[in-house]
Amino acid sequence: MVDLAQKFDVLVIGGGNAALCAAISARRSGASVLVLEGAPKFYRGGNTRHTRNMRCAHDAATEILTGPYTEQEFWDDLLRVTGGQTDEELARHMIRESKDILGWVVEQGVRWQPSLGGTLSLGRTNSFFLGGGRAMLNALYLTAEQIGIAIAYDAEVTDLRIEDGMFLSATLKQPIGGATEIRAATLVAAAGGFEANIEWLKQYWGEAADNFLIRGTPYNRGSILKTLLAKGVQEVGDPTQCHAVAIDARAPKFDGGIITRHDSVVFGIVVNKHAQRFYDEGEDIWPKRYAIWGRLVAAQPDQIAYIIFDSTVLNSFMPTLFPPIKADSIAELAGKFELDAAVLEKTVTEFNAAVRPGTFDHTILDDCRTEGLTPPKTHWARKIETPPYYAYPVRPGITFTYLGTRVNKQARMVMKDGKPSANMFAAGEIMAGNVLGKGYAAGIGMTIGSVFGRIAGREAAQNARN
Numbered sequence: 001m002v003d004l005a006q007k008f009d010v011l012v013i014g015g016g017n018a019a020l021c022a023a024i025s026a027r028r029s030g031a032s033v034l035v036l037e038g039a040p041k042f043y044r045g046g047n048t049r050h051t052r053n054m055r056c057a058h059d060a061a062t063e064i065l066t067g068p069y070t071e072q073e074f075w076d077d078l079l080r081v082t083g084g085q086t087d088e089e090l091a092r093h094m095i096r097e098s099k100d101i102l103g104w105v106v107e108q109g110v111r112w113q114p115s116l117g118g119t120l121s122l123g124r125t126n127s128f129f130l131g132g133g134r135a136m137l138n139a140l141y142l143t144a145e146q147i148g149i150a151i152a153y154d155a156e157v158t159d160l161r162i163e164d165g166m167f168l169s170a171t172l173k174q175p176i177g178g179a180t181e182i183r184a185a186t187l188v189a190a191a192g193g194f195e196a197n198i199e200w201l202k203q204y205w206g207e208a209a210d211n212f213l214i215r216g217t218p219y220n221r222g223s224i225l226k227t228l229l230a231k232g233v234q235e236v237g238d239p240t241q242c243h244a245v246a247i248d249a250r251a252p253k254f255d256g257g258i259i260t261r262h263d264s265v266v267f268g269i270v271v272n273k274h275a276q277r278f279y280d281e282g283e284d285i286w287p288k289r290y291a292i293w294g295r296l297v298a299a300q301p302d303q304i305a306y307i308i309f310d311s312t313v314l315n316s317f318m319p320t321l322f323p324p325i326k327a328d329s330i331a332e333l334a335g336k337f338e339l340d341a342a343v344l345e346k347t348v349t350e351f352n353a354a355v356r357p358g359t360f361d362h363t364i365l366d367d368c369r370t371e372g373l374t375p376p377k378t379h380w381a382r383k384i385e386t387p388p389y390y391a392y393p394v395r396p397g398i399t400f401t402y403l404g405t406r407v408n409k410q411a412r413m414v415m416k417d418g419k420p421s422a423n424m425f426a427a428g429e430i431m432a433g434n435v436l437g438k439g440y441a442a443g444i445g446m447t448i449g450s451v452f453g454r455i456a457g458r459e460a461a462q463n464a465r466n
Helices: 017-028 046-050 071-082 088-107 132-146 198-211 223-230 292-298 330-336 341-354 428-434 444-465
Strands: 008-013 033-036 053-055 126-129 150-152 156-163 166-173 179-189 242-248 269-272 305-310 325-327 389-401 412-414 420-426
Touching (some): 008 017, 017 444, 053 088, 071 088, 088 444, 156 223, 179 223, 198 389, 330 341, 389 428, 428 444
Parallel strands (some): 179 420
Antiparallel strands (some): 053 126, 242 389, 269 305, 325 389
């Protein structure tokens, strides 16, 4: 039983990767640590439960990585997906620190496995967790318990007492008992974004947000973020920007996870409810640009789209939880989704006529392209002409939001007057907007959480001692 009456050195709000890295880092630095996880124990860990891998810089191949991934290459990839919308000092600091994380998390009980194949093409850049995100979380929780970190579940923080940039206490609400005041010398906020708060999303997206599916936890409602911003912490990031991918429209509203994501876009075409293409399906290498498709579908009528391909590519990508819809003709396929059959047939026919032959290779920007078609398909273009035909319905799947708290290199929150907070730190999705102004590169969310979690815990422990 956790003694909530004692004053802790470090209070960590959140229960995912960033929170656990912060808690372990603080504890190993000599601090007493309390972790408050708002979810029940079974659902602990936020979006980390659904992850598979982490992107870290490294100078040479390892047992689980096929080659080097330099700091400069990591930076170039980040620059490409964000379009320059990133804090360069913080981003380069994160990339540099990420080189130590691969070994550090192993010391905390996490195990790696060789990378997965398919369309991901991440064998050189990303390390995969043995057993996935939940196994990674279980390892971190086990370590946390073994080294004496206090953990409370179903522990919703409803208010924070902050004066002149200094955290004083938190108000805790649990299913049994009334409100409890939690005192700590320092605070680490690692409670995620606000993607599960549909009403908050609607402030920026309008009614379209009703059609969004939330890939991760239903517990990331942004209450801690909202409280911090209301009490003087400087915000960072565009509230309309988020990590959003195309996921199966048949997925549940919340918690569908990684198995609802579609990697099949590059193998076919994508049409909207009017049976028309709306974007280049072959724009860039998939793991660097797959996150654009959530936002693209969000901008289409009724936030729905359909990935269409033929039997020649059925086994070319990682399958999802839901099987594709099958038909013997394009017209029959259109009927199954209530699309205009004549329009869809015209779209496919015009696409096929525009395809120019080349040597197909989904791991590079190949020379299979269209000519005279708007929008073009600049790579991986092959005719859709071999029945049976298949389609997946997709909607925007929101992973996490980019509006967050501004931090410095010590993961210390920055107040609206530009001064660093006296004793408040942040890690993970709640501050990801410092690095991710827009776009996404596979595995970088875990990098942000691990790197800044480790920094926040270390710095919070030192702050508490002082």
